[in-house]
Amino acid sequence: MNTSATFGVGTPSESDFRDTRGGDMSEIGLTKGHVTVGSVEIQAAKMTARGVNIFYGDKQAIHDVTVDIGKNQVIAMIGPSGCGKSTFLRSLNRMNDTIDGCKIEGDIRIDGEDLYSPKLDVVELRARVGMVFQKPNPFPKSIYDNVAYGPKIHGLAETRVDLDEMVEKSLRRAGLWDEVKDRLFQAGTGLSGGQQQRLCIARAIAVSPEVILMDEPCSALDPIATARIEELIEELSHNFTIAIVTHNMQQAARVSQRTAYFHLGRLIEVNPTEQVFTNPEHSLTESYITGRFG
Amino acid sequence: MSKEPIYLEKIQRSLVGRYRAERVFRGCGMLAVSLGLAAVLLVFVDIFIKGTGAFSATYIALDVTYEKDLLGIENFADQRQVNSGDWEAVYKQALRRDFPDIRKRGERRKLYALVSSAAGYDIKDRLLANPGLLGSKETLWVLADDDIDSYYKSWLDGNAYTARLTDGQIRVLDTLINTERMQLRFNANFLTRGDSREPEQAGIWGAVIGSFLTLMLTLVLSFPVGIAAAVYLEEFAPKNKVTDFIEVNINNLAAVPSIIFGLLGLAIFINLFQIPRSIPVVGGLVLAVMTLPTIIITSRAAIKSVPPSIREAALGMGASRNQTVLHHVLPLALPGMLTGAIIGMARALGETAPLLMIGMVAFIVDIPAGFTDPATVLPVQIFLWADSPERAFIEKTSAAIMVLLGFLVTMNTSAVWLRKRLERRW
Numbered sequence: 001m002n003t004s005a006t007f008g009v010g011t012p013s014e015s016d017f018r019d020t021r022g023g024d025m026s027e028i029g030l031t032k033g034h035v036t037v038g039s040v041e042i043q044a045a046k047m048t049a050r051g052v053n054i055f056y057g058d059k060q061a062i063h064d065v066t067v068d069i070g071k072n073q074v075i076a077m078i079g080p081s082g083c084g085k086s087t088f089l090r091s092l093n094r095m096n097d098t099i100d101g102c103k104i105e106g107d108i109r110i111d112g113e114d115l116y117s118p119k120l121d122v123v124e125l126r127a128r129v130g131m132v133f134q135k136p137n138p139f140p141k142s143i144y145d146n147v148a149y150g151p152k153i154h155g156l157a158e159t160r161v162d163l164d165e166m167v168e169k170s171l172r173r174a175g176l177w178d179e180v181k182d183r184l185f186q187a188g189t190g191l192s193g194g195q196q197q198r199l200c201i202a203r204a205i206a207v208s209p210e211v212i213l214m215d216e217p218c219s220a221l222d223p224i225a226t227a228r229i230e231e232l233i234e235e236l237s238h239n240f241t242i243a244i245v246t247h248n249m250q251q252a253a254r255v256s257q258r259t260a261y262f263h264l265g266r267l268i269e270v271n272p273t274e275q276v277f278t279n280p281e282h283s284l285t286e287s288y289i290t291g292r293f294g
Numbered sequence: 295m296s297k298e299p300i301y302l303e304k305i306q307r308s309l310v311g312r313y314r315a316e317r318v319f320r321g322c323g324m325l326a327v328s329l330g331l332a333a334v335l336l337v338f339v340d341i342f343i344k345g346t347g348a349f350s351a352t353y354i355a356l357d358v359t360y361e362k363d364l365l366g367i368e369n370f371a372d373q374r375q376v377n378s379g380d381w382e383a384v385y386k387q388a389l390r391r392d393f394p395d396i397r398k399r400g401e402r403r404k405l406y407a408l409v410s411s412a413a414g415y416d417i418k419d420r421l422l423a424n425p426g427l428l429g430s431k432e433t434l435w436v437l438a439d440d441d442i443d444s445y446y447k448s449w450l451d452g453n454a455y456t457a458r459l460t461d462g463q464i465r466v467l468d469t470l471i472n473t474e475r476m477q478l479r480f481n482a483n484f485l486t487r488g489d490s491r492e493p494e495q496a497g498i499w500g501a502v503i504g505s506f507l508t509l510m511l512t513l514v515l516s517f518p519v520g521i522a523a524a525v526y527l528e529e530f531a532p533k534n535k536v537t538d539f540i541e542v543n544i545n546n547l548a549a550v551p552s553i554i555f556g557l558l559g560l561a562i563f564i565n566l567f568q569i570p571r572s573i574p575v576v577g578g579l580v581l582a583v584m585t586l587p588t589i590i591i592t593s594r595a596a597i598k599s600v601p602p603s604i605r606e607a608a609l610g611m612g613a614s615r616n617q618t619v620l621h622h623v624l625p626l627a628l629p630g631m632l633t634g635a636i637i638g639m640a641r642a643l644g645e646t647a648p649l650l651m652i653g654m655v656a657f658i659v660d661i662p663a664g665f666t667d668p669a670t671v672l673p674v675q676i677f678l679w680a681d682s683p684e685r686a687f688i689e690k691t692s693a694a695i696m697v698l699l700g701f702l703v704t705m706n707t708s709a710v711w712l713r714k715r716l717e718r719r720w
């Protein structure tokens with residue numbers, strides 16, 4: 001896959017890009033009215049984004065992105081760092097609301113409901129669209145309390161027994177139960193990195209969200225822990241809709257059904273994963289997956 | 295991959311210089327630390343040497359007789375008799391008996407002056423507690439006057455201080471010393487009484503209670519308000535010009551000389567709101583205003599140091615802003631906030647200037663019983679004693695500083711301890 005990797009070390013930026021291609025954006029097809037190639041729309045869409053622009057202050061980080069996220073599917077978002085993957089992902093459960101100066105235009109829906117309509121409650125949305133972050137971030141509380149936190153604040157458990165069940169079920173689904181069942185009341189922060197990340201996944205699925213967003217969930221983990229999480233994602237995708245940002249193209253190829261390639265804030269191509277990695281439609285996608293920049 | 299020899303040589307040569315620079319740097323650091331420690335030690339030792347004297351007082355043994363006629367008392371149940379009782383007559387009679395050749399009125403007065411005027415009250419208390427003693431005899435240790443105390447302590451050190459004593463008095467004292475009727479005893483008065491014009495009767499307790507009441511109020515007012523302000527500014531306030539303006543002003547307030555807060559308290563609390571001066575209420579208010587910026591700043595720093603990933607995790611779970619703060623940010627920031635509060639309190643405990651402005655510098659004998667009783671505080675007490683001409687107040691001043699330092703060290707240690715304890719991150 002890396003046969004034509006002549007450069008591509010370091011962080012690519014707009015200027016890198018110009019140097020390598022010897023022209024500006026318009027020459028290689030990134031015009032102002034750029035249209036994403038491939039199949040952005042899908043039959044059974046769980047979430048839809050239409051014409052999304054995202055700004056940090058005056059700076060635009062996402063330009064006119066339109067894409068569907070399929071129900072009970074995994075969609076991988078790839079692209080050079082700084083291209084806006086995280087920004088776009090975070091707009092799907094309104095985590096960007098917490099950033100001062102972040103502004104969103106366009107239309108994002110979950111099951112047809114407008115995410116940004118004043119009628120929608122952001123707390124409820126985040127219960128429906130959970131998130132797993134790049135760096136494992138368990139609360140500095142016990143393993144049990146970490147998983148029980150969501151059900152507690154959303155009032156999902158009637159009794160202590162209910163709660164115990166929920167915690168066990170979530171830990172089992174996250175493949176962590178056997179490792180932690182004897183130390184549920186020890187600190188979650190005392191686990192290994194991979195275990196912490198699975199704890200965070202257990203915490204996220206404890207409230208039975210419909211969608212799980214994962215922002216480079218394995219980038220801080222070793223290969224073995226990564227493999228475990230990938231298995232987990234595969235399993236979870238039967239019941240949950242998953243959007244995963246990843247730096248690792250093999251990972252995208254392994255876990256996802258569809259892949260979206262972002263470049264400089266624009267969505268270049270969305271296609272079935274296999275096609276993206278074997279026969280990309282856009283030349284930029286091809287450059288990226290063949291390792292010309294990344 | 296091997297280096298070319300010429301490079302290795304250059305590296306080796308530069309190493310010598312680098313190690314030398316490191317040694318010099320470390321030496322400077324250690325010198326600075328030792329200088330600081332030496333200065334602190336010097337102050338502590340000096341205060342300790344000067345101050346320990348205040349914890350003992352000179353007592354004189356007298357063979358007293360509790361004669362009814364002398365006291366003018368038949369029955370302790372009769373309040374009128376108790377009120378008009380001549381308690382001092384008891385020790386005066388004993389002195390006259392011990393030194394019969396002192397007859398002139400002036401010399402007699404000098405003789406009586408060897409005993410503290412507090413002795414009469416001590417005798418009264420003793421008799422009221424043990425009415426059975428009436429009519430009996432005993433050897434009683436009575437508190438000596440402060441000049442005698444100074445003389446005896448300096449005599450023990452081999453360098454008797456006689457400046458304020460007459461020759462007759464010194465002869466009497468030497469007799470008492472030679473017959474072992476003079477003794478240093480633990481000075482409970484210093485730890486249990488209020489201030490007094492007579493150094494031997496002056497105690498620190500009034501100031502301790504005054505400081506305690508004032509600081510309680512300061513803490514109760516400034517801690518919740520400070521934390522609420524810090525949480526609001528950090529977690530909820532919109533980031534705009536108004537917030538920036540508030541932030542700049544809080545930082546400015548923290549740097550304002552404390553006496554300005556005293557003037558503010560005088561103008562607002564006393565002149566405008568007509569709160570009486572010299573009471574812990576007004577002192578507490580002034581110190582609360584003074585401490586507030588410090589608490590806000592340290593609390594904000596504590597909140598800032600909570601990793602953003604924890605906030606994201608909570609928000610991502612669907613916790614509301616409020617829940618995020620209450621469940622996660624505050625518990626993690628609390629050790630830092632408490633440390634800040636204790637350091638703020640320690641500063642308030644040592645503060646004198648603003649309290650001078652609001653009349654807490656008054657001479658107050660009674661131990662305050664509540665927030666509205668006139669009171670003084672430890673540092674002001676130190677100031678007052680340091681300003682008194684009597685030689686005996688020198689040791690009182692140092693001893694009061696020891697007490698104040700004791701409280702400060704305790705508070706700062708507890709700040710460290712609290713942080714250590716709560717910081718076990720969960």
Ligand SMILES: Nc1ncnc2c1ncn2[C@@H]1O[C@H](COP(=O)(O)OP(=O)(O)O)[C@@H](O)[C@H]1O
Nearest residue numbers: 056061079080081082083084085086087088099
């Ligand atoms: N909080 C922020 N404030 C301002 N700019 C941001 C912020 N977060 C990200 N950006 C900018 O937005 C662009 C996209 O960032 P991001 O979504 O994090 O990229 P990716 O996740 O693809 O690496 C980058 O240029 C980055 O500098």
Ligand SMILES: [Mg+2]
Nearest residue numbers: 085086087215
């Ligand atoms: Mg990112």
